[in-house]
Each structure stands twice: as C-alpha cells, then as structure tokens.
Amino acid sequence: MNIIIRIFLYLAHTWNEYIESTKQNRYGSKKLVVPRPELYVIYVGDRKTRPEWIRLSEEFFEGNQDFIQINVKVLYGEGKDDIISQYVDFTKVYNEQVKLHGKTREAVLETIRICKDRNVLSEYLSGREKEVINIMMGLFDQEKAVEQFGNEKKEEGRTEGRAEGRLEGKKEAAINMKAEGLSEGMIAKILDVGLSIVQEWISGTAVVR
Structure with a gap:
C-alpha cells in the first residue's frame, strides 16, 4: 500500500504550496492556517478484502500510531451510475x-469507444475526447521515458564496468612491457593512456579510474 506514502507526500507538497501562496511564515510563532x-x-482492482480505510500505522508500523x-478512505465504486x-x-x-x-x-x-457505447463517462468523453487521448498518450510517454532512463542507467553501469576491465588489462600490459625494457613514454603511446x-x-x- 505504497499509495498511502504518495498521498502523504502529495499532501505535504500541497500544504507547502498553500502556505507560500498565502504568504504565511512557517518559521514564526503564529499558528499556520491550512486546509483540512x-x-x-x-x-480499481479486484481483491477479496475491501477495507473501508487504509492507515499508515497499520500498513507500515504494525499498528503503532504514537x-x-x-487515514485514507478507499472508494471502490458500487456499480451505480x-x-x-x-x-x-x-x-x-x-x-x-x-x-x-x-x-x-x-x-x-x-477504451473510449467501448465506454461511449456502454454509457460510461460518455458525456465527458464526447466533449473532451481529444484531451483524454492526449493525457493518456502523455502518460504512456512518461512511463516509457522512466523505463528508458532506468535502462540507460543500467547500460551506463555496464559500460563503466567494461571500461574498468579494459583499464585493468592495460595496467597488466604496462607492467609486462616495463619488465621487457620498454620506456614509460613508449608504453603510454602503445596503450593510449597518459604518461602519469x-x-x-x-x-x-x-x-584504476
């Protein structure tokens, strides 16, 4: 139930914006005024248990609410209109x-076509179909961007690992070349690394770096 953490963070963000927009001093002694x-x-999923409330203390702290x-109220929709x-x-x-x-x-x-046929949000979808399409496609793009970012970070890690491996190989080669009598300057040129x-x-x- 990580959703309760996200809700808490969103609430804190909303309060923070409200305090700033109303020019209240959060560091002063006067009590702040915030919306209740x-x-x-x-x-929207399927589950056997349908709790009316989810509570931070129960989900994360074994019921301890010291x-x-x-408390977050759960709405399920009861098959009505x-x-x-x-x-x-x-x-x-x-x-x-x-x-x-x-x-x-x-x-x-x-999704839009089926919901219109079933009279599900049909009035809203008819009036704002283009907007709904843009929003949902935007969510797809956002999810794809997050996924690609994660893949890029993984690839960066693999690339760094391969680079470190190559440097280790060059280090061993440099030591062997020196043992064979090659100058340090010549070794640097052959291995394409700095003399230092x-x-x-x-x-x-x-x-190795």
Missing part, C-alpha cells in the same frame, strides 16, 4: 484494452 484534508483513493497517523463507479469501469476497460493492444493509441481509442597513469601503474600506487 480529506484523503481518498479509488481502488507519533504519526494518516455515480462518477466514481463510472471511473472504475473506465479503468477496467482500459486495463483490458492494454492487455490486448499494449500501451498504444489503439488501446486508448478502443603508466608511471602510477608501474610504481604500484595507481587506482
């Missing part, structure tokens, strides 16, 4: 289409 929060999460407690139930239905259709078509424009368009690095390797004080 009501925290909700809409659950110093901090956050209210906006929450329709949102839950929309999300379920969307998840089904992503399984069929992947995170593609086709999945988004099919060769000198450090040979003196035994080098740190």
Whole structure:
C-alpha cells in the first residue's frame, strides 16, 4: 500500500504550496492556517478484502500510531451510475484494452469507444475526447521515458564496468612491457593512456579510474 506514502507526500507538497501562496511564515510563532484534508483513493482492482480505510500505522508500523497517523478512505465504486463507479469501469476497460493492444493509441481509442457505447463517462468523453487521448498518450510517454532512463542507467553501469576491465588489462600490459625494457613514454603511446597513469601503474600506487 505504497499509495498511502504518495498521498502523504502529495499532501505535504500541497500544504507547502498553500502556505507560500498565502504568504504565511512557517518559521514564526503564529499558528499556520491550512486546509483540512480529506484523503481518498479509488481502488480499481479486484481483491477479496475491501477495507473501508487504509492507515499508515497499520500498513507500515504494525499498528503503532504514537507519533504519526494518516487515514485514507478507499472508494471502490458500487456499480451505480455515480462518477466514481463510472471511473472504475473506465479503468477496467482500459486495463483490458492494454492487455490486448499494449500501451498504444489503439488501446486508448478502443477504451473510449467501448465506454461511449456502454454509457460510461460518455458525456465527458464526447466533449473532451481529444484531451483524454492526449493525457493518456502523455502518460504512456512518461512511463516509457522512466523505463528508458532506468535502462540507460543500467547500460551506463555496464559500460563503466567494461571500461574498468579494459583499464585493468592495460595496467597488466604496462607492467609486462616495463619488465621487457620498454620506456614509460613508449608504453603510454602503445596503450593510449597518459604518461602519469603508466608511471602510477608501474610504481604500484595507481587506482584504476
């Protein structure tokens, strides 16, 4: 239930923006005025247990609430025509289409088409279809960017590892060349590294970098 941590961080961010926008002094002695929060999460998955509330103390601190407690009300949608139930239905259709078509424009368009046919958020989708498509495709792009960033960091790690391996090989070669009588300057040229690095390797004080 990491969602409760994300909600807490979002609440702190929202309060911080409110304090700044109302020009209150958070370091002064006067009590700050902040909006009273009501925290909700809409659950769109399938689960046997359906708790009405999720609580920070229960999810992370074995029920201990001596110093901090956050309560978040869980909304499920009860199969009625209210906006929450329709949102839950929309999300379920969307998840089904992503399984069929992947995170593609086709999945988004099919989700909108099916929901219109089923009268799920139909008025909203009819009036803001282009906006919904742009938002959902933007989310796809954001997820892809995060995934690519992670892959790039992994590749950077592999590249650094290979580079260190090559330097280790050059260090061994430099030591062997010196033993064969080659000058340090010649070794540096052959291995394409700096003279100072060769000198450090040979003196035994080098740190591969």
